[in-house]
Amino acid sequence: MWRRVISLSSSISSSKSTLSNQAAYRLKVWESLTTEPKGGIVSWDKTPFITFVLGGPGSGKGTQCEKIVETFGFTHLSAGDLLRREIASNSKDGTMILKAVIEGKIVPSEVTVKLIKKEMESSDNVKFLIDGFPRTEENRIAFEQMIGAEPNIVLYFDCPEKEMVERVLSRNQGRVDDNINTMEKRLKVFEALSLPVINYYSNKGKLHKIDAVGTVDEIFEQVRPIFDACKDNWSTTGDKMRI
Ligand SMILES: Nc1ncnc2c1ncn2[C@@H]1O[C@H](COP(=O)(O)OP(=O)(O)OP(=O)(O)O)[C@@H](O)[C@H]1O
Numbered sequence: 553m554w555r556r557v558i559s560l561s562s563s564i565s566s567s568k569s570t571l572s573n574q575a576a577y578r579l580k581v582w583e584s585l586t587t588e589p590k591g592g593i594v595s596w597d598k599t600p601f602i603t604f605v606l607g608g609p610g611s612g613k614g615t616q617c618e619k620i621v622e623t624f625g626f627t628h629l630s631a632g633d634l635l636r637r638e639i640a641s642n643s644k645d646g647t648m649i650l651k652a653v654i655e656g657k658i659v660p661s662e663v664t665v666k667l668i669k670k671e672m673e674s675s676d677n678v679k680f681l682i683d684g685f686p687r688t689e690e691n692r693i694a695f696e697q698m699i700g701a702e703p704n705i706v707l708y709f710d711c712p713e714k715e716m717v718e719r720v721l722s723r724n725q726g727r728v729d730d731n732i733n734t735m736e737k738r739l740k741v742f743e744a745l746s747l748p749v750i751n752y753y754s755n756k757g758k759l760h761k762i763d764a765v766g767t768v769d770e771i772f773e774q775v776r777p778i779f780d781a782c783k784d785n786w787s788t789t790g791d792k793m794r795i
Protein backbone atom coordinates (compact mmCIF):
# COMPACT_ATOMS: atom_id res chain seq x y z
CA MET A 553 0.00 0.00 0.00
CA TRP A 554 2.74 2.44 1.02
CA ARG A 555 4.52 1.89 -2.28
CA ARG A 556 1.36 2.78 -4.17
CA VAL A 557 1.08 6.01 -2.20
CA ILE A 558 4.69 6.91 -2.89
CA SER A 559 4.17 6.43 -6.60
CA LEU A 560 1.00 8.47 -6.31
CA SER A 561 2.94 11.33 -4.74
CA SER A 562 5.40 11.40 -7.61
CA SER A 563 2.54 11.62 -10.11
CA ILE A 564 0.91 14.49 -8.26
CA SER A 565 3.11 17.23 -9.71
CA SER A 566 2.36 16.25 -13.31
CA SER A 567 -1.40 16.20 -12.75
CA LYS A 568 -1.43 19.27 -10.53
CA SER A 569 -1.08 21.87 -13.25
CA THR A 570 -3.97 20.39 -15.26
CA LEU A 571 -6.18 20.29 -12.19
CA SER A 572 -5.19 23.82 -11.23
CA ASN A 573 -5.89 25.08 -14.77
CA GLN A 574 -9.30 23.45 -14.74
CA ALA A 575 -9.99 24.95 -11.32
CA ALA A 576 -8.84 28.41 -12.41
CA TYR A 577 -11.08 28.22 -15.47
CA ARG A 578 -14.08 27.12 -13.42
CA LEU A 579 -13.38 29.84 -10.90
CA LYS A 580 -13.36 32.46 -13.67
CA VAL A 581 -16.63 31.16 -15.07
CA TRP A 582 -18.08 31.09 -11.58
CA GLU A 583 -17.00 34.66 -10.82
CA SER A 584 -18.48 35.88 -14.09
CA LEU A 585 -21.78 34.23 -13.19
CA THR A 586 -21.97 35.49 -9.64
CA THR A 587 -21.65 39.24 -9.63
CA GLU A 588 -24.93 39.19 -7.67
CA PRO A 589 -25.71 36.63 -4.94
CA LYS A 590 -28.26 34.08 -6.17
CA GLY A 591 -31.49 33.47 -4.23
CA GLY A 592 -30.58 35.99 -1.50
CA ILE A 593 -28.04 35.50 1.23
CA VAL A 594 -29.10 34.16 4.62
CA SER A 595 -30.36 36.81 7.02
CA TRP A 596 -29.58 35.97 10.64
CA ASP A 597 -31.48 36.84 13.81
CA LYS A 598 -28.26 36.17 15.72
CA THR A 599 -24.73 35.98 14.43
CA PRO A 600 -23.85 32.40 13.48
CA PHE A 601 -20.66 30.70 14.61
CA ILE A 602 -19.32 28.83 11.61
CA THR A 603 -16.47 26.30 11.69
CA PHE A 604 -15.10 24.79 8.50
CA VAL A 605 -13.59 21.33 9.04
CA LEU A 606 -10.91 20.48 6.48
CA GLY A 607 -8.45 17.65 5.90
CA GLY A 608 -7.67 14.98 3.34
CA PRO A 609 -9.91 11.99 2.66
CA GLY A 610 -9.96 9.74 5.72
CA SER A 611 -8.13 12.21 7.95
CA GLY A 612 -10.86 11.83 10.61
CA LYS A 613 -13.02 14.93 10.05
CA GLY A 614 -16.35 13.16 10.51
CA THR A 615 -15.13 11.25 13.57
CA GLN A 616 -13.95 14.42 15.32
CA CYS A 617 -17.12 16.30 14.31
CA GLU A 618 -19.19 13.73 16.23
CA LYS A 619 -17.16 14.50 19.36
CA ILE A 620 -17.47 18.26 18.85
CA VAL A 621 -21.25 17.89 18.50
CA GLU A 622 -21.48 15.86 21.73
CA THR A 623 -19.24 18.22 23.71
CA PHE A 624 -20.08 21.65 22.33
CA GLY A 625 -23.57 21.32 20.84
CA PHE A 626 -22.80 22.16 17.23
CA THR A 627 -24.91 21.15 14.24
CA HIS A 628 -22.81 18.97 11.93
CA LEU A 629 -23.26 19.50 8.20
CA SER A 630 -21.09 17.13 6.16
CA ALA A 631 -20.97 18.24 2.52
CA GLY A 632 -20.22 14.64 1.48
CA ASP A 633 -23.21 13.31 3.46
CA LEU A 634 -25.52 15.92 1.91
CA LEU A 635 -24.32 14.94 -1.56
CA ARG A 636 -24.72 11.22 -0.80
CA ARG A 637 -28.28 11.97 0.37
CA GLU A 638 -28.98 13.58 -3.01
CA ILE A 639 -27.66 10.47 -4.78
CA ALA A 640 -29.81 8.19 -2.61
CA SER A 641 -32.95 10.26 -3.18
CA ASN A 642 -32.55 10.12 -6.97
CA SER A 643 -32.76 13.89 -7.17
CA LYS A 644 -32.24 15.64 -10.52
CA ASP A 645 -28.53 16.13 -9.75
CA GLY A 646 -28.10 12.61 -8.31
CA THR A 647 -26.51 10.99 -11.36
CA MET A 648 -24.09 13.86 -11.92
CA ILE A 649 -23.10 13.82 -8.23
CA LEU A 650 -22.57 10.05 -8.22
CA LYS A 651 -20.30 10.30 -11.25
CA ALA A 652 -18.23 13.05 -9.59
CA VAL A 653 -17.94 11.10 -6.31
CA ILE A 654 -16.81 7.89 -8.05
CA GLU A 655 -14.25 9.86 -10.05
CA GLY A 656 -13.05 11.70 -6.94
CA LYS A 657 -14.01 15.03 -8.52
CA ILE A 658 -15.60 18.06 -6.91
CA VAL A 659 -19.30 18.70 -7.53
CA PRO A 660 -20.12 22.20 -8.88
CA SER A 661 -20.21 24.64 -5.97
CA GLU A 662 -23.71 25.93 -6.58
CA VAL A 663 -25.15 22.44 -6.00
CA THR A 664 -23.25 21.86 -2.75
CA VAL A 665 -23.78 25.34 -1.32
CA LYS A 666 -27.53 25.13 -2.02
CA LEU A 667 -27.68 21.94 0.07
CA ILE A 668 -25.68 23.51 2.91
CA LYS A 669 -27.78 26.67 2.77
CA LYS A 670 -31.03 24.73 3.03
CA GLU A 671 -29.78 22.93 6.16
CA MET A 672 -28.55 26.15 7.76
CA GLU A 673 -31.83 27.92 7.09
CA SER A 674 -33.91 25.16 8.60
CA SER A 675 -31.75 24.77 11.71
CA ASP A 676 -32.64 26.15 15.13
CA ASN A 677 -28.96 26.13 16.01
CA VAL A 678 -26.52 28.86 14.99
CA LYS A 679 -23.34 26.89 15.71
CA PHE A 680 -22.35 25.00 12.58
CA LEU A 681 -19.59 22.54 11.76
CA ILE A 682 -19.29 22.43 7.99
CA ASP A 683 -17.32 19.28 7.27
CA GLY A 684 -15.45 18.64 4.01
CA PHE A 685 -16.14 22.13 2.72
CA PRO A 686 -14.78 24.28 1.10
CA ARG A 687 -12.75 21.82 -0.99
CA THR A 688 -11.79 24.41 -3.65
CA GLU A 689 -11.44 28.15 -4.05
CA GLU A 690 -14.64 27.99 -6.10
CA ASN A 691 -16.43 26.37 -3.11
CA ARG A 692 -15.08 29.05 -0.79
CA ILE A 693 -16.20 31.97 -2.95
CA ALA A 694 -19.60 30.39 -3.62
CA PHE A 695 -20.22 30.05 0.12
CA GLU A 696 -19.32 33.68 0.77
CA GLN A 697 -21.60 34.84 -2.03
CA MET A 698 -24.58 32.55 -1.47
CA ILE A 699 -24.57 32.46 2.34
CA GLY A 700 -23.09 35.90 2.92
CA ALA A 701 -20.86 34.71 5.76
CA GLU A 702 -17.32 33.57 6.46
CA PRO A 703 -16.08 30.96 8.93
CA ASN A 704 -15.11 32.09 12.41
CA ILE A 705 -12.50 29.35 12.60
CA VAL A 706 -11.16 26.62 10.33
CA LEU A 707 -9.87 23.24 11.56
CA TYR A 708 -7.35 21.36 9.46
CA PHE A 709 -6.73 17.71 10.29
CA ASP A 710 -3.23 17.09 9.01
CA CYS A 711 -2.69 13.40 8.29
CA PRO A 712 -0.02 11.50 6.31
CA GLU A 713 -1.24 9.96 3.03
CA LYS A 714 -0.31 6.44 4.14
CA GLU A 715 -2.55 6.74 7.21
CA MET A 716 -5.44 8.25 5.19
CA VAL A 717 -5.29 5.41 2.66
CA GLU A 718 -5.29 2.77 5.41
CA ARG A 719 -8.24 4.38 7.19
CA VAL A 720 -10.32 4.75 4.03
CA LEU A 721 -9.68 1.23 2.82
CA SER A 722 -10.72 -0.22 6.18
CA ARG A 723 -13.71 2.09 6.74
CA ASN A 724 -16.31 -0.51 5.73
CA GLN A 725 -19.28 1.81 5.42
CA GLY A 726 -20.13 0.79 1.86
CA ARG A 727 -19.04 4.10 0.31
CA VAL A 728 -18.58 3.93 -3.47
CA ASP A 729 -15.42 6.06 -3.19
CA ASP A 730 -13.67 3.87 -0.60
CA ASN A 731 -11.43 2.06 -3.07
CA ILE A 732 -7.81 2.60 -4.08
CA ASN A 733 -8.60 4.03 -7.54
CA THR A 734 -10.91 6.77 -6.29
CA MET A 735 -8.70 7.37 -3.27
CA GLU A 736 -5.68 8.12 -5.47
CA LYS A 737 -7.75 10.66 -7.41
CA ARG A 738 -9.11 12.22 -4.21
CA LEU A 739 -5.60 12.67 -2.83
CA LYS A 740 -4.52 14.45 -6.02
CA VAL A 741 -7.56 16.73 -5.89
CA PHE A 742 -6.88 17.44 -2.21
CA GLU A 743 -3.31 18.49 -2.91
CA ALA A 744 -4.07 20.54 -6.02
CA LEU A 745 -7.36 22.20 -5.05
CA SER A 746 -7.91 21.95 -1.27
CA LEU A 747 -4.45 22.86 0.03
CA PRO A 748 -4.72 26.36 -1.52
CA VAL A 749 -7.93 26.91 0.48
CA ILE A 750 -6.15 25.77 3.65
CA ASN A 751 -3.31 28.22 2.89
CA TYR A 752 -5.85 30.99 2.33
CA TYR A 753 -7.28 30.55 5.84
CA SER A 754 -3.81 30.18 7.31
CA ASN A 755 -2.89 33.57 5.83
CA LYS A 756 -6.08 35.03 7.32
CA GLY A 757 -5.09 33.74 10.78
CA LYS A 758 -8.20 31.54 11.03
CA LEU A 759 -6.55 28.12 10.68
CA HIS A 760 -6.08 25.63 13.51
CA LYS A 761 -3.81 22.81 12.34
CA ILE A 762 -4.28 19.55 14.22
CA ASP A 763 -2.00 16.54 14.09
CA ALA A 764 -4.48 13.84 13.02
CA VAL A 765 -2.30 10.88 13.99
CA GLY A 766 -3.12 9.22 17.31
CA THR A 767 -6.22 7.84 18.97
CA VAL A 768 -9.55 9.56 18.45
CA ASP A 769 -9.45 10.78 22.06
CA GLU A 770 -5.88 12.07 21.77
CA ILE A 771 -6.83 14.07 18.71
CA PHE A 772 -9.92 15.44 20.40
CA GLU A 773 -7.72 16.73 23.24
CA GLN A 774 -6.11 19.03 20.63
CA VAL A 775 -9.54 20.10 19.39
CA ARG A 776 -11.20 20.77 22.76
CA PRO A 777 -9.12 23.83 23.76
CA ILE A 778 -9.82 25.49 20.41
CA PHE A 779 -13.55 25.49 21.14
CA ASP A 780 -13.11 26.25 24.86
CA ALA A 781 -11.32 29.43 23.77
CA CYS A 782 -14.19 30.40 21.43
CA LYS A 783 -17.05 29.96 23.91
CA ASP A 784 -17.29 33.70 24.62
CA ASN A 785 -17.70 34.36 20.89
CA TRP A 786 -20.71 32.12 20.50
CA SER A 787 -22.35 32.76 23.91
CA THR A 788 -23.79 35.94 22.42
CA THR A 789 -25.39 34.02 19.56
CA GLY A 790 -29.02 33.04 19.86
CA ASP A 791 -30.70 29.88 18.73
CA LYS A 792 -32.80 31.02 15.83
CA MET A 793 -32.22 32.34 12.36
CA ARG A 794 -34.56 33.25 9.53
CA ILE A 795 -34.36 33.68 5.78
N1 LIG B 1 -7.67 8.74 15.08
C1 LIG B 1 -8.06 7.69 14.36
N2 LIG B 1 -7.34 6.57 14.39
C2 LIG B 1 -7.70 5.49 13.64
N3 LIG B 1 -8.81 5.46 12.86
C3 LIG B 1 -9.55 6.57 12.80
C4 LIG B 1 -9.23 7.74 13.55
N4 LIG B 1 -10.15 8.68 13.30
C5 LIG B 1 -11.01 8.14 12.43
N5 LIG B 1 -10.67 6.87 12.14
C6 LIG B 1 -11.33 5.95 11.23
O1 LIG B 1 -10.87 6.28 9.91
C7 LIG B 1 -11.94 6.23 8.97
C8 LIG B 1 -12.07 7.61 8.34
O2 LIG B 1 -12.52 8.52 9.33
P1 LIG B 1 -13.59 9.63 8.97
O3 LIG B 1 -14.72 9.02 8.24
O4 LIG B 1 -13.88 10.37 10.23
O5 LIG B 1 -12.70 10.53 7.99
P2 LIG B 1 -13.10 11.76 7.07
O6 LIG B 1 -12.02 12.74 7.16
O7 LIG B 1 -14.48 12.22 7.40
O8 LIG B 1 -13.08 11.07 5.64
P3 LIG B 1 -13.85 11.49 4.30
O9 LIG B 1 -13.25 12.77 3.84
O10 LIG B 1 -13.53 10.37 3.37
O11 LIG B 1 -15.30 11.59 4.64
C9 LIG B 1 -13.17 5.77 9.74
O12 LIG B 1 -13.31 4.38 9.59
C10 LIG B 1 -12.84 6.12 11.20
O13 LIG B 1 -13.47 5.25 12.12
Ligand SMILES: Nc1ccn([C@H]2C[C@H](O)[C@@H](COP(=O)(O)O)O2)c(=O)n1
Nearest residue numbers: 631632633656657658659684685687
Ligand atom coordinates in the same frame (compact mmCIF):
# COMPACT_ATOMS: atom_id res chain seq x y z
N1 LIG C 1 -17.30 20.24 -0.86
C1 LIG C 1 -17.44 19.00 -1.36
C2 LIG C 1 -17.44 17.88 -0.53
C3 LIG C 1 -17.57 16.63 -1.08
N2 LIG C 1 -17.67 16.49 -2.40
C4 LIG C 1 -17.79 15.15 -3.03
C5 LIG C 1 -16.45 14.71 -3.55
C6 LIG C 1 -15.90 13.93 -2.40
O1 LIG C 1 -14.90 13.03 -2.84
C7 LIG C 1 -17.17 13.22 -1.91
C8 LIG C 1 -17.11 12.70 -0.52
O2 LIG C 1 -16.94 13.76 0.41
P1 LIG C 1 -16.50 13.47 1.94
O3 LIG C 1 -17.54 12.61 2.54
O4 LIG C 1 -15.19 12.78 1.83
O5 LIG C 1 -16.35 14.79 2.61
O6 LIG C 1 -18.19 14.19 -2.08
C9 LIG C 1 -17.68 17.60 -3.22
O7 LIG C 1 -17.78 17.47 -4.45
N3 LIG C 1 -17.58 18.82 -2.69
Ligand SMILES: [Mg+2]
Nearest residue numbers: 613614630632
Ligand atom coordinates in the same frame (compact mmCIF):
# COMPACT_ATOMS: atom_id res chain seq x y z
MG1 LIG D 1 -16.26 12.38 6.29
